[in-house]
Amino acid sequence: xxxxxxxxxxxxxxxxxxFVKDExxxxxxxxxxxxxxxxxxxxxxxxxxLFGLRIPSEYGGAGMNLLDYCYVLKELSKSHDAIRxxxxxxxxxxxxxxxxEGTEEQKRHYLPLLASGEYIASFALTEPGAGSDASxxxxxxxxxxxxxxxxxxxxxITNAPxxxxxxxxxxxxxxxxxxxxxxxxLVDKGSRGLRIGNVHSTMGGKGWxxxxxxxxxxxxxxxxxxxxxxxxxxxxxKTLNEGRLSAAASAIGIGERLLxxxxxxxxxxxxxxxxxxxxxAIQWMLADSATELYAADRMLADTASRFDHGExxxxxxxxxxxxATEAAFRVADRVLQLHGGMGFMKETKIERLFRDIxxxxxxxxxxxxxxxxxxxxxxxx
Amino acid sequence: xxxxxxxxxxxDPEAKLKIRPDGTGIQTEGVKFVVxxxxxIAVEEALRIKExxxxxxxxxxxxxxxxxxxIRAALAMGVDRGIFVNYTGSYDSYDVAGILAxxxxxxxxxxxxxxxxxVDDDMGQAGFMLAEMLGYPQAAFAxxxxxxxxxKTAKVTREIDGGLETKEVGLPCIITADLxxxxxxYASLPNIMKAKQKPVKEVTVDALGAxxxxxxxxxxxxxxxxxxxxxxxxxxxxxxxxLKNEAKVL
Ligand SMILES: Cc1cc2nc3c(=O)[nH]c(=O)nc-3n(C[C@H](O)[C@H](O)[C@H](O)COP(=O)(O)OP(=O)(O)OC[C@H]3O[C@@H](n4cnc5c(N)ncnc54)[C@H](O)[C@@H]3O)c2cc1C
Ligand SMILES: Cc1cc2nc3c(=O)[nH]c(=O)nc-3n(C[C@H](O)[C@H](O)[C@H](O)COP(=O)(O)OP(=O)(O)OC[C@H]3O[C@@H](n4cnc5c(N)ncnc54)[C@H](O)[C@@H]3O)c2cc1C
Numbered sequence: 001x002x003x004x005x006x007x008x009x010x011x012x013x014x015x016x017x018x019f020v021k022d023e024x025x026x027x028x029x030x031x032x033x034x035x036x037x038x039x040x041x042x043x044x045x046x047x048x049x050l051f052g053l054r055i056p057s058e059y060g061g062a063g064m065n066l067l068d069y070c071y072v073l074k075e076l077s078k079s080h081d082a083i084r085x086x087x088x089x090x091x092x093x094x095x096x097x098x099x100x101e102g103t104e105e106q107k108r109h110y111l112p113l114l115a116s117g118e119y120i121a122s123f124a125l126t127e128p129g130a131g132s133d134a135s136x137x138x139x140x141x142x143x144x145x146x147x148x149x150x151x152x153x154x155x156x157i158t159n160a161p162x163x164x165x166x167x168x169x170x171x172x173x174x175x176x177x178x179x180x181x182x183x184x185x186l187v188d189k190g191s192r193g194l195r196i197g198n199v200h201s202t203m204g205g206k207g208w209x210x211x212x213x214x215x216x217x218x219x220x221x222x223x224x225x226x227x228x229x230x231x232x233x234x235x236x237x238k239t240l241n242e243g244r245l246s247a248a249a250s251a252i253g254i255g256e257r258l259l260x261x262x263x264x265x266x267x268x269x270x271x272x273x274x275x276x277x278x279x280x281a282i283q284w285m286l287a288d289s290a291t292e293l294y295a296a297d298r299m300l301a302d303t304a305s306r307f308d309h310g311e312x313x314x315x316x317x318x319x320x321x322x323x324a325t326e327a328a329f330r331v332a333d334r335v336l337q338l339h340g341g342m343g344f345m346k347e348t349k350i351e352r353l354f355r356d357i358x359x360x361x362x363x364x365x366x367x368x369x370x371x372x373x374x375x376x377x378x379x380x381x
Numbered sequence: 382x383x384x385x386x387x388x389x390x391x392x393d394p395e396a397k398l399k400i401r402p403d404g405t406g407i408q409t410e411g412v413k414f415v416v417x418x419x420x421x422i423a424v425e426e427a428l429r430i431k432e433x434x435x436x437x438x439x440x441x442x443x444x445x446x447x448x449x450x451x452i453r454a455a456l457a458m459g460v461d462r463g464i465f466v467n468y469t470g471s472y473d474s475y476d477v478a479g480i481l482a483x484x485x486x487x488x489x490x491x492x493x494x495x496x497x498x499x500v501d502d503d504m505g506q507a508g509f510m511l512a513e514m515l516g517y518p519q520a521a522f523a524x525x526x527x528x529x530x531x532x533k534t535a536k537v538t539r540e541i542d543g544g545l546e547t548k549e550v551g552l553p554c555i556i557t558a559d560l561x562x563x564x565x566x567y568a569s570l571p572n573i574m575k576a577k578q579k580p581v582k583e584v585t586v587d588a589l590g591a592x593x594x595x596x597x598x599x600x601x602x603x604x605x606x607x608x609x610x611x612x613x614x615x616x617x618x619x620x621x622x623x624l625k626n627e628a629k630v631l
Contacts, residue, residue: 015567015568015569
């Protein structure tokens with residue numbers, strides 16, 4: 001384990017690793033079948049403090065640094081993706097904007113609830129017309145005497161059907177747009193004019209939901225504005241910087257699990273009178289996978305640690321997210337391949353991990369957008 | 382009430398162990414060490430008793446400095462404080478019981494819970510010997526523990542060969558924890574952080590007034606003999622024949 005990871009975190013990672021093996025793995029098939037996380041499992045996660053790892057201790061969290069957090073997340077991702085998803089939004093994109101920009105009142109109100117897992121968070125940026133180009137969003141927030149009135153629609157929003165609090169990014173000035181015309185808001189579940197639309201039916205990611213979020217003259221009091229008016233785009237981008245690293249961490253965790261399944265199977269499965277691990281074709285698949293995961297892991301540790309030392313990690317987090325998620329997908333494909341027909345069968349779980357890992361190349365910025373941002377930084381004058 | 386729990390540092394039961402070439406022990410390089418799983422169950426039970434009846438849970442571990450890692454692990458589960466008996470020489474179960482008896486004399490706990498055995502050497506003797514030395518009642522292999530409301534007795538269900546036996550013992554008493562007593566909790570991050578502030582007292586065997594004089598010494602460790610490959614039998618008759626004539630078990 002990386003020597004920069006604190007002793008406390010190592011201890012906790014051991015605890016998480018046992019939790020994954022003893023409690024999560026036995027229920028992962030049933031999560032996949034029912035699309036639900038067992039209540040007892042979520043309760044244990046709350047008792048372990050998993051929902052508030054990144055939230056500062058004065059607000060009921062554990063105040064973990066990003067490096068330690070990423071390695072907890074990596075471990076927790078080795079079971080079903082829904083287990084990772086339910087806690088990672090509270091620790092990441094669903095709370096970071098409040099931690100970074102919230103007023104004392106907003107922090108006191110929301111952060112303890114998010115840290116304990118009593119509240120589930122959601123982050124609503126993407127719209128049908130504004131995906132990769134988030135600045136093209138059209139959800140409007142208009143200033144009135146009573147507060148802000150929101151109109152518009154978001155989609156693909158994780159946790160929306162179960163969320164208690166939404167961080168919503170909306171347009172406050174049509175002319176200025178990303179240059180000071182976008183603002184961030186905190187919208188409570190049950191606010192008048194807030195509605196959850198269709199729940200998307202997805203390729204993978206069973207047990208964690210994406211849905212449409214619809215605003216119809218939804219009134220948000222002045223106290224619901226997050227940060228300064230016009231700072232919403234910057235807030236969203238900063239939130240995603242960190243989010244990218246957690247996506248990378250989870251992808252590496254899934255990749256490592258797949259690789260160990262691949263190694264085990266290659267030693268066990270015999271064809272042509274010997275274990276397939278003795279064929280060079282299989283060896284190269286395993287060797288390439290191990291090498292890529294090692295590289296991704298080192299990028300993750302380096303970038304997270306830079307962040308913890310106050311460096312601007314924009315480009316590094318893009319590179320890490322890009323490489324880790326693409327590598328993990330290649331690992332999934334190879335491990336599925338070396339399982340032959342068994343890899344295609346649900347019983348080995350590999351087809352599920354293959355479907356789940358696929359989403360990582362899309363959310364928190366597609367691979368193309370990461371490359372676009374890396375290149376933009378390289379080419380700027 | 383005060384509950385004393387003993388914990389031993391053991392190699393991870395899932396680790397693949399190798400014997401050192403000179404046969405004096407196992408190779409410890411790269412092996413992960415954990416709290417003996419039965420002791421972890423003992424800690425959990427103590428915490429549950431404390432949560433129900435209030436009081437204090439203290440853990441004690443014997444060994445060199447590294448065992449404080451396991452003491453910290455117990456503190457992170459919610460134990461109040463630790464006692465680290467610094468001893469680096471060799472010892473046997475009788476010595477362990479002797480050291481623990483001295484700790485009990487100092488601490489005067491109402492209940493002492495041990496794991497039923499340590500998974501490294503599987504001796505399973507310390508609990509019995511400790512009870513004998515102290516003259517305390519004991520209930521070994523517990524699968525259920527209930528403390529009376531007046532905190533004077535414990536009703537303990539034990540796993541015995543034929544089934545279950547329930548007995549009542551007066552406090553103070555010795556209990557050893559079996560596998561099905563409970564499922565230990567996971568250390569939460571806040572508790573791991575709090576554990577650092579909790580006191581761990583270091584004592585020596587001499588200061589306790591214990592005498593270590595092993596009756597048992599390990600001469601040599603060897604790998605179990607390699608199993609010969611099996612054979613496939615053609616029929617049930619074949620199998621019965623082999624069990625009768627070759628294995629001689631029928
Ligand atoms: C499982 C899942 C969970 C999600 N959760 C959330 C959430 O909680 N909150 C939220 O706000 N959003 C969420 N999203 C949305 C996600 O962030 C977007 O899907 C993502 O940003 C891509 O946007 P898009 O889907 O509109 O694709 P588009 O932007 O339409 O992209 C289509 C294709 O064009 C490519 N492309 C676009 N622009 C360029 C360019 N300039 N150069 C090269 N290629 C380009 C893209 O890479 C992609 O391949 C989630 C998505 C998924 C799949
Ligand atoms: C959807 C589907 C439909 C199918 N339908 C039928 C059907 O109708 N009838 C039928 O009879 N079968 C069917 N099959 C079985 C299919 O033909 C086998 O799955 C396939 O031949 C591979 O065999 P295997 O699954 O046993 O994998 P294995 O042979 O165990 O292969 C495991 C891995 O080892 C590799 N490998 C094996 N030997 C070597 C070597 N010498 N050198 C390098 N690499 C090696 C393989 O490429 C693979 O990556 C079907 C399979 C699927 C997935």
